[in-house]
Amino acid sequence: AECRGDGRGERKRARRGRRGEGRTRVREGGTMGRKFCVGGNWKCNGTKASIEALCKDLEGEEVDGGKVEVVCFPPAIYATYARELLRKDFQMGLQNCWVGKGGAFTGEIAAEMIADCGFGWACLGHSERRHLKEIKESDETIAIKTKYALDKGLKVMFCVGELLEEREAGKTDEVNERQLKALAAEISDWSNVVIAYEPVWAIGTGKVATPDQAQEVHAHIRGWLKDNVSAEVADSTRILYGGSVNAANCAELSTKPDVDGFLVGGASLKKDFLTIVDSYKASA
Numbered sequence: 001a002e003c004r005g006d007g008r009g010e011r012k013r014a015r016r017g018r019r020g021e022g023r024t025r026v027r028e029g030g031t032m033g034r035k036f037c038v039g040g041n042w043k044c045n046g047t048k049a050s051i052e053a054l055c056k057d058l059e060g061e062e063v064d065g066g067k068v069e070v071v072c073f074p075p076a077i078y079a080t081y082a083r084e085l086l087r088k089d090f091q092m093g094l095q096n097c098w099v100g101k102g103g104a105f106t107g108e109i110a111a112e113m114i115a116d117c118g119f120g121w122a123c124l125g126h127s128e129r130r131h132l133k134e135i136k137e138s139d140e141t142i143a144i145k146t147k148y149a150l151d152k153g154l155k156v157m158f159c160v161g162e163l164l165e166e167r168e169a170g171k172t173d174e175v176n177e178r179q180l181k182a183l184a185a186e187i188s189d190w191s192n193v194v195i196a197y198e199p200v201w202a203i204g205t206g207k208v209a210t211p212d213q214a215q216e217v218h219a220h221i222r223g224w225l226k227d228n229v230s231a232e233v234a235d236s237t238r239i240l241y242g243g244s245v246n247a248a249n250c251a252e253l254s255t256k257p258d259v260d261g262f263l264v265g266g267a268s269l270k271k272d273f274l275t276i277v278d279s280y281k282a283s284a
Helices: 010-017 048-057 076-085 111-116 127-131 139-151 164-168 172-184 211-228 231-236 250-254 273-278
Strands: 036-041 068-073 091-094 121-124 155-160 193-197 239-241 261-264
Touching: 036 193, 036 239, 036 273, 048 076, 068 121, 076 091, 111 139, 121 139, 139 155, 139 172, 155 172, 164 172, 172 193, 172 211, 193 211, 211 231, 211 239, 211 250, 250 261, 261 273
Parallel strands: 036 068, 036 261, 068 091, 091 121, 121 155, 155 193, 193 239, 239 261
Antiparallel strands: none
């Protein structure tokens, strides 16, 4: 299934989308050098037994590290256990971190702790952290914790995306711009930021943006980076798609010039994740 809005804002998105039409995305060593990236967000799922089984399922031929970067985000309590079992050519990160230095912040995990345990990534701004009523992280909070994580040497998968009602109101670009603007106010170095566009209406629903819809939004995000940060950042920053990505739709999505990989939810808990990782070969 696909979700379509009422048409408002589509002309603006289409103009941005044309920026990406006909562009040849040059991989590592080329003019843009955007290495394909696939993230696996395990969310709040798993037991020691299921994680052991998953890690066995994900064994296979080593990926070409010059062309693709793979990172999994297990629940924090299982991170060390998963790192011991997961194949070594897959990196690992945590799904969240605190806004600053550790201290009297019960239940939180500081970026220094993540780095100290050898995990190089944090996934921040995921829609569930933005929108679940029990959490409701603001754009500003997410931007502050992103800056702190970057300052402590972590790479950050920074998630943006719109709710269904925002898409239907023609506000997709407005929402993404607002979330990116908060980050741009906090950081100047984007070299360790990977943006993940995740239309909230497509997460876990079975609905997915069409390849052309994904390309239009990704091209708009890249255009915003060019206009508001720099052309260099726009060309070099990887923009992933996340929203019911699976083994059946990943290959076509990966061919779009501004889709630089995927942030995968449910399918990252299955052997199918390997098929999604292998879509980097189609994207070259």
